[in-house]
Each structure stands twice: as C-alpha cells, then as structure tokens.
Amino acid sequence: MPRLGEHAVVLGAGIAGLVHAVPLARRFQRVTLVDRDLLPDRREDRRGVPQGQHIHLLVPGGLARLEDLLPGIVDDLAAAGAHVIRSPEWRFHMGGGRLDLTGTDFRITGATRALIEGVVRDRIRALDGVEVLDGWAARELTTDAARSRITGVRLRSEVPPHEERTLDADLVVDATGRGSPSPRWLAGLGYPPPAEERLKVDVHYTTRLFRRDPAVLGGGRNVLVDVPPGERRGAAALAVEDGRWIVTLIGMLGERPPADLAGFSDYATSLWNGDLAEIVVGGEPIGDAARAAFPSFSRHRYDQVQRLPERFLVAGDAVCSFDPRFGQGMTVAIVEAVELGRALDAGGVDGVGARTLAAARWAVQDAWDLATGSDLAHPDVEGPRPAAWRLTTAYLERLLPVAHRDPVVAAAFIRVVGMLARPSELMHPRVLTRVLLGSRRRAGSGGTGVPAGTRARPRGDRPPVRPG
Ligand SMILES: Cc1cc2nc3c(=O)[nH]c(=O)nc-3n(C[C@H](O)[C@H](O)[C@H](O)COP(=O)(O)OP(=O)(O)OC[C@H]3O[C@@H](n4cnc5c(N)ncnc54)[C@H](O)[C@@H]3O)c2cc1C
Structure with a gap:
C-alpha cells in the first residue's frame, strides 16, 4: 500500500x-x-x-470488527484465557423477563x-x-x-x-x-x-470478582439484570479468565452499591431477578471491591x-x-x-x-x-423526551415482552444493541409483524398492559438464594 x-x-x-x-x-x-x-x-x-476494573465486554459488532481489523484476534484472546461466549448462554433479563436467545449465534468476549x-x-x-x-x-x-x-x-x-x-x-x-x-x-x-452535550444519570458501579463454579446458572456465562424504569438497581456478571466471575452492581441516580461483602450480597439479592444472587450469595470472593462513578454522558x-x-x-x-x-x-x-x-x-x-x-x-x-433513550425511561432522569423518543420507547415496551418468547425478535434486538445492525432493523416488517401480533396475543391472553420493566418483583419478595 x-x-x-x-x-x-x-x-x-x-x-x-x-x-x-x-x-x-x-x-x-x-x-x-x-x-x-x-x-x-x-x-x-x-x-x-x-474503569478497567469493572465489566468490559466486546459486543458482537465490536468483536466481529476487531477480528476484521486484526485477523486471528479472537483466537489470541481465547489462547490468553478469554471466554468467547455464545448467545444461547447469555441470561439477559430486560423488560421484566428473560430474552429468548435459543437458536441464536452471537459472540461476545468473557474477559x-x-x-x-x-x-x-x-x-x-x-x-x-x-x-x-x-x-x-x-x-x-x-x-x-x-x-x-x-x-x-x-x-x-x-x-x-x-x-x-x-x-x-x-x-x-x-x-x-x-x-x-x-x-x-x-x-x-x-x-x-x-x-458538549450531557445527560446526567449519576450512575455508580461496584465490582467484585468471585471464584466461578461452572455448575451455577446451568453453565451460563453472562448475566444482565437491567434497571427497570422507576427503579435504581441493576447488575451484570461475566465469566472471565482464570475461573472467575466479574460482577458489577449498578446503581442509578445516586444509588451507591455497597463495597463490603455483606452489603454487596444484599444488593444482589434485592434485584428483581435472582441470577446475580445465585453467583454472589455464598460465592467465594477474590480481592477487594472496586467502585466507579459515571456522573453523566458526555458527547463533544x-x-x-x-x-x-x-x-x-x-x-x-x-x-x-x-x-x-x-x-x-x-x-x-x-x-x-x-x-x-x-x-x-x-x-x-x-x-x-x-x-x-x-x-x-x-x-x-x-x-x-440507545443508551440515553434507555436511561430517559427512568422518570427521574432529567432531559428532553421528544416525540421520536416517546414512540421508540413505547415500541420497545411492546417488543421486549415478545422477545421473551420469540427468538427472532430477541435476535433483532441483540443485533441492534450489539451494533451489528442499525436501529431501523427493529422496524423491519419481519420484526414489526411479530411484535404487533405477539403483543396483541399477549394482551388477549391476560397481559397486564403495564409497561415492560415496571413489573419488577417488589422488594421483600426476594428470589431464592443458594445457601452460603
Ligand atoms: C464502568 C465502566 C464499564 C465499561 N464497560 C464497557 C464494556 O463492557 N464494553 C465497552 O465496549 N465499553 C465499556 N466501557 C467504556 C470503555 O471503557 C471505553 O469506551 C473504551 O475504553 C474506549 O476508551 P478510550 O480508549 O477512548 O479511553 P480510555 O480507555 O480511557 O483510554 C485513554 C488512555 O489515554 C491515556 N491518556 C490520558 N491522558 C493522556 C495524556 N495527556 N497523554 C498521554 N496519554 C494519556 C490514558 O492513560 C489511557 O491509557 C465502560 C466504561 C465504564 C466507565
């Protein structure tokens, strides 16, 4: 050249x-x-x-492009101990349920x-x-x-x-x-x-490493528990090199996940889905907790x-x-x-x-x-909510419950958040039809009509946890 x-x-x-x-x-x-x-x-x-002490993964579009840029890098990562985690093993809890990713084949890093x-x-x-x-x-x-x-x-x-x-x-x-x-x-x-454009979200992260028992969560290697609108708490866990989990607790709008082990476990147990508690409660911690703050989005x-x-x-x-x-x-x-x-x-x-x-x-x-749109779904995040945002948010509230049981819709959603496709893919007739029919069927079968994600398990109704 x-x-x-x-x-x-x-x-x-x-x-x-x-x-x-x-x-x-x-x-x-x-x-x-x-x-x-x-x-x-x-x-x-x-x-x-x-920020490197907290969960860092390459989404499918990033991993694929990195491989194009540096051919063989996926093998290099794996040889260095990274997991390459395929989507059927992900446990993505969003919009009040778990996305159905059976039969899909996306890859992310676990490192x-x-x-x-x-x-x-x-x-x-x-x-x-x-x-x-x-x-x-x-x-x-x-x-x-x-x-x-x-x-x-x-x-x-x-x-x-x-x-x-x-x-x-x-x-x-x-x-x-x-x-x-x-x-x-x-x-x-x-x-x-x-x-400079900013959106203040006042997010705090606390991260701990745990020894990973491959039997936990049926061998699942990646968990996301999203923060439902109106709530403050979420978390993610990822299997990483050397037989460990990295677990990051998320607190929005000033909520600070605790660093001490007991507080960390209580926080994991308080989430609307029990997967994180499965990993943390009774898990073997490695080292100390790390904390980070993300006060606001910033775009120059x-x-x-x-x-x-x-x-x-x-x-x-x-x-x-x-x-x-x-x-x-x-x-x-x-x-x-x-x-x-x-x-x-x-x-x-x-x-x-x-x-x-x-x-x-x-x-x-x-x-x-995508990220500001999701954070603006939290009523206490201050920022403009134009008509386009309201339409997209309303559509996603219908889409996510359908994605809990329709892998075609779930795959389209992952392609977009994983940066393999532009957001317009979610409006493709193949997806749109399934969302409209799927959400109508759900409403007919006694769906609550409550926006997705607001049906979080009330605090106090905690998931079962693994004995310590
Ligand atoms: C808690 C948290 C979790 C995240 N998780 C993910 C994730 O899962 N996946 C993902 O894709 N992204 C994630 N990110 C975002 C990710 O960290 C960044 O987007 C990514 O690292 C790209 O950053 P960068 O290389 O531009 O900057 P950085 O990673 O911040 O690197 C900047 C570099 O510049 C150097 N530097 C700074 N000033 C100077 C100077 N004056 N002279 C010379 N060198 C200098 C620094 O030492 C550093 O090496 C996360 C961020 C946070 C805060």
Missing part, C-alpha cells in the same frame, strides 16, 4: 488508541503510540484506565479489560513501524505558523526528571479518553471548541464544529462517553478506526479528521440514542 506520510502519532494507548494504530500502521512509515501510563507487560489494571487490552496491545506492538512510547504525557499540540495544520505534539515524561520532547507528525490522533485536553487545546489555538460535537485544524482527529471516549450499560464504548472506537482507514484511502490526509468524524457519526449516534 502506498504510504500517505512519514509519521502518525496516537495519543492514548487505551482501546481507542490501540485500534487506531492499525489503519495508520498500514498507511504511514511509522506510528508512535503515546501513553502517560507505564504500560504493564502482564494483564494488569492500570491508573490511566480506572477482563486488562486481558482484552493486553492482547490487543501485543498485536499492535508487533505491527511493522509501530513504537509504543509509555510514561509520556501529551502536553500541547504544535502547529504551522498559520495555525491551520497540526504538526506534532509536545510531551513530558511522567518519570523524574520529567524531560520534555516534541514529536513531529503528519497526523495526530487524540484518544486520551473522557478527560481529553482537546477542547482546551483547540481553544488555545483559536478554534471554536466543540459544543467535533462533527459539528465549523473549523478543525488539518491533520488532526479525536476518537473514542474523547469524543463521546456513554453510560456503559450496553457495553458499546470500545465498539464505537473500533468503528471509528475502521472509518479512519477508509477516509485515508478515499481522500488522503487532507481533511481526514472531519471526514472520519462524519463517517463514524452513525455509530456514535446509535449508541448515544
């Missing part, structure tokens, strides 16, 4: 930074991947990615974030021309005299004596995550910073700014960070990386930032709509 330039620099070696290095390595002589953390050789959590990132990082390090520069923080962008083009980045070592150096580059990608300095950098260079509208400097792109959580309940952040970053490769092939480096942002907008928008 003809080279588009001598040197590309990616700031941030999280998932977004790693996957963006792939299309760049094929099109530039050299790629430098900069991270302020000293990156571990082993599969370890690290300071720069505190810690540290393992996923470590395996992907090993593949990136092995690419021709890629250098990983860890322990260096990006401090500011450098430009040409007219400030119309980014020409590189100034770095400072995180290790005493804190040397400084400048990397010249033909393209700079900012993948430094949610706290990205790009809005400040751009303002400092005289560019209008992007507008780089796709709408009037002007961006040339040779510059922003990616991953630095553009948009979602309530991770649907696990889409890493997948959106992978879509962005794929679009970067296409944009470079179509038009070279000129205007590539704006063109990539425009091409990947659909993925950010779909993930944003």
Whole structure:
C-alpha cells in the first residue's frame, strides 16, 4: 500500500488508541503510540484506565470488527484465557423477563479489560513501524505558523526528571479518553471548541470478582439484570479468565452499591431477578471491591464544529462517553478506526479528521440514542423526551415482552444493541409483524398492559438464594 506520510502519532494507548494504530500502521512509515501510563507487560489494571476494573465486554459488532481489523484476534484472546461466549448462554433479563436467545449465534468476549487490552496491545506492538512510547504525557499540540495544520505534539515524561520532547507528525490522533485536553487545546489555538452535550444519570458501579463454579446458572456465562424504569438497581456478571466471575452492581441516580461483602450480597439479592444472587450469595470472593462513578454522558460535537485544524482527529471516549450499560464504548472506537482507514484511502490526509468524524457519526449516534433513550425511561432522569423518543420507547415496551418468547425478535434486538445492525432493523416488517401480533396475543391472553420493566418483583419478595 502506498504510504500517505512519514509519521502518525496516537495519543492514548487505551482501546481507542490501540485500534487506531492499525489503519495508520498500514498507511504511514511509522506510528508512535503515546501513553502517560507505564504500560504493564502482564494483564494488569492500570491508573490511566480506572474503569478497567469493572465489566468490559466486546459486543458482537465490536468483536466481529476487531477480528476484521486484526485477523486471528479472537483466537489470541481465547489462547490468553478469554471466554468467547455464545448467545444461547447469555441470561439477559430486560423488560421484566428473560430474552429468548435459543437458536441464536452471537459472540461476545468473557474477559477482563486488562486481558482484552493486553492482547490487543501485543498485536499492535508487533505491527511493522509501530513504537509504543509509555510514561509520556501529551502536553500541547504544535502547529504551522498559520495555525491551520497540526504538526506534532509536545510531551513530558511522567518519570523524574520529567524531560520534555516534541514529536513531529503528519497526523495526530487524540484518544486520551473522557478527560481529553482537546477542547482546551483547540481553544488555545483559536478554534471554536466543540459544543458538549450531557445527560446526567449519576450512575455508580461496584465490582467484585468471585471464584466461578461452572455448575451455577446451568453453565451460563453472562448475566444482565437491567434497571427497570422507576427503579435504581441493576447488575451484570461475566465469566472471565482464570475461573472467575466479574460482577458489577449498578446503581442509578445516586444509588451507591455497597463495597463490603455483606452489603454487596444484599444488593444482589434485592434485584428483581435472582441470577446475580445465585453467583454472589455464598460465592467465594477474590480481592477487594472496586467502585466507579459515571456522573453523566458526555458527547463533544467535533462533527459539528465549523473549523478543525488539518491533520488532526479525536476518537473514542474523547469524543463521546456513554453510560456503559450496553457495553458499546470500545465498539464505537473500533468503528471509528475502521472509518479512519477508509477516509485515508478515499481522500488522503487532507481533511481526514472531519471526514472520519462524519463517517463514524452513525455509530456514535446509535449508541448515544440507545443508551440515553434507555436511561430517559427512568422518570427521574432529567432531559428532553421528544416525540421520536416517546414512540421508540413505547415500541420497545411492546417488543421486549415478545422477545421473551420469540427468538427472532430477541435476535433483532441483540443485533441492534450489539451494533451489528442499525436501529431501523427493529422496524423491519419481519420484526414489526411479530411484535404487533405477539403483543396483541399477549394482551388477549391476560397481559397486564403495564409497561415492560415496571413489573419488577417488589422488594421483600426476594428470589431464592443458594445457601452460603
Ligand atoms: C464502568 C465502566 C464499564 C465499561 N464497560 C464497557 C464494556 O463492557 N464494553 C465497552 O465496549 N465499553 C465499556 N466501557 C467504556 C470503555 O471503557 C471505553 O469506551 C473504551 O475504553 C474506549 O476508551 P478510550 O480508549 O477512548 O479511553 P480510555 O480507555 O480511557 O483510554 C485513554 C488512555 O489515554 C491515556 N491518556 C490520558 N491522558 C493522556 C495524556 N495527556 N497523554 C498521554 N496519554 C494519556 C490514558 O492513560 C489511557 O491509557 C465502560 C466504561 C465504564 C466507565
């Protein structure tokens, strides 16, 4: 492939930074991947990615695209100990019941974030021309005299004596995550910073690891208990490497799942579905609990700014960070990386930032709509609820109960939340007919008509739990 330039620099070696290095390595002589953390050789959590201690899975659309980007990565993940979990083994409790996924065949990862990132990082390090520069923080962008083009980045070592150096580059990608300095950098260079959209949800996560008994839950390896509208509590569990479960308790709107084991167990037991209690109550904990807060969704509208400097792109959580309940952040970053490769092939480096942002907008928008749409179903979340949202929400309230007994409808839903298909797939006549007929049949057979998800088991009516 003809080279588009001598040197590309990616700031941030999280998932977004790693996957963006792939299309760049094929099109530039050299790629430098900069991270302020000293990156571990082993599969370890690290300071720069505190969210990595909580459940992290690649949804089907993310895993499939990652395999396209890095052929053989699924085998590499499995060889490193990751589970590859097929959909009949998932236990997704949403809309007041369990989705019927029998006969479907979707795949997700069952691994810690540290393992996923470590395996992907090993593949990136092995690419021709890629250098990983860890322990260096990006401090500011450098430009040409007219400030119309980014020409590189100034770095400072995180290790005493804190040397400084400048990397010249033909393209700079900012993948430094949610706290990205790009809005400040751009303002400092005289560019209008992007507008920021926010949705406050005040979500808290508490996570613990447990020894996994493969007999529990009939061998099921992935559980999701969604937060019903009007409620605050949910949870997810995933089988991960080394015979463990990672269990993340979710509290919305200021609800804080406890970290101590007794409180953690009580919380799991209080959920409207009993699967989590099966894992946690009497389970063998490993290590301490980790906590994280997700105060609000944040989307920086780089796709709408009037002007961006040339040779510059922003990616991953630095553009948009979602309530991770649907696990889409890493997948959106992978879509962005794929679009970067296409944009470079179509038009070279000129205007590539704006063109990539425009091409990947659909993925950010779909993930944003799905996650904000779901959170807005909670009456206490403050935000606009336009007519389109009300229609979609009403439709999903009919769809989910049908998906509890119709695998065709359940599969369509998973294709959309798993980013294999656009949301319009849910309105395809094949799905729409089944939803309308299925919900009519249900109403005729004594359905309550109560919106899905509001029929949670009342607190006090607890599921049976495994004796400790
Ligand atoms: C609790 C929780 C659970 C989640 N679960 C999932 C899930 O199941 N599935 C999923 O797909 N997504 C999940 N996400 C989202 C996911 O973590 C991110 O979307 C994804 O990691 C992409 O982030 P990123 O690479 O853009 O940023 P990050 O992962 O935050 O990485 C940013 C990197 O930039 C480095 N950095 C920061 N500043 C500088 C600087 N100045 N100079 C150099 N380096 C710098 C950091 O050290 C870090 O390595 C979850 C998020 C949370 C909070």
